[in-house]
Amino acid sequence: MSVRKARQVTPAARRLGAVEARRMLRHPAYPMAMLYIVAFGTAMVVNDEGAPANQAYLIVMLSVLLVYAPATIVVANRVAAATFRSRVREPLDAVPVDERQRTVGAILGVLRGPVLVGCAAAALLLVLDGYATPYTAVRNDAVYPRTAWEYLQLPALVLGAGLLGIAVARWLPWPGVLPLTVLVVGFGTIAMYPVTVADSVHASAWYALWPAWFALDVGMLPRKPLDQEMWHLAYLLGLGALAGVASLLHTRGPRRTLCIAVAVAVLVTAAAGWLQTR
Numbered sequence: 001m002s003v004r005k006a007r008q009v010t011p012a013a014r015r016l017g018a019v020e021a022r023r024m025l026r027h028p029a030y031p032m033a034m035l036y037i038v039a040f041g042t043a044m045v046v047n048d049e050g051a052p053a054n055q056a057y058l059i060v061m062l063s064v065l066l067v068y069a070p071a072t073i074v075v076a077n078r079v080a081a082a083t084f085r086s087r088v089r090e091p092l093d094a095v096p097v098d099e100r101q102r103t104v105g106a107i108l109g110v111l112r113g114p115v116l117v118g119c120a121a122a123a124l125l126l127v128l129d130g131y132a133t134p135y136t137a138v139r140n141d142a143v144y145p146r147t148a149w150e151y152l153q154l155p156a157l158v159l160g161a162g163l164l165g166i167a168v169a170r171w172l173p174w175p176g177v178l179p180l181t182v183l184v185v186g187f188g189t190i191a192m193y194p195v196t197v198a199d200s201v202h203a204s205a206w207y208a209l210w211p212a213w214f215a216l217d218v219g220m221l222p223r224k225p226l227d228q229e230m231w232h233l234a235y236l237l238g239l240g241a242l243a244g245v246a247s248l249l250h251t252r253g254p255r256r257t258l259c260i261a262v263a264v265a266v267l268v269t270a271a272a273g274w275l276q277t278r
Helices: 003-007 011-025 029-047 052-085 097-114 114-128 152-173 177-191 203-207 228-249 256-275
Strands: none
Touching: 003 256, 011 052, 011 097, 011 228, 029 052, 029 097, 052 097, 052 114, 052 177, 097 114, 097 228, 114 152, 114 256, 152 228, 203 228, 228 256
């Protein structure tokens, strides 16, 4: 295989990406995880906590942050691992693909499946926040609207979760590593959300793998400057890019372009991480 050929996203990889997207969206981890949100939403409705629009907004938001993104780590990991354990009949029986193209197919599957759901959730939140209000009797029920640009952090979060799952499947395919990864990411993110004073976000929250929109003691926080939010978006995308390139580095083939991509991603992520706290 030529260097030029190895660098291409082949038609077989694109076909595999479509199949992987369907497999991810149909994975049983998603409906199982969503049972938590069903129970949470039911409790909110039964207890009549806050305005209906605020309830709906918070349920959708927490579904993405607490359930869908962590579940995407599991789903992408299991689907990517299965691709390397056995043949995926529909695309691979017709046109064989190598390790790198299979990994590319898994990455495309995340983009064409879970990330699109993240985009739909962001669009739904954009609609709901037109009806929600920050003026509530209970501070934790307040909703502070964001712009469409800021909501891009949600699909970026889902993308990063999926790419992390693929990277773990390629580099650490051992029993117990996947649940440990989910726990470390989840509790590590929560640990970066300390209590706040006067609705000001703590600097450590900007380095978390979520939007810096919440604090443990008061719930949702007022909007921050848009440029700060966009640097956080760049930070999330940079971390996701590093996970995606890391998974490709575990495959045979030319590495020069991948090494350059790693260097660029590290520089962008580091710069965005610093600028988002200024």
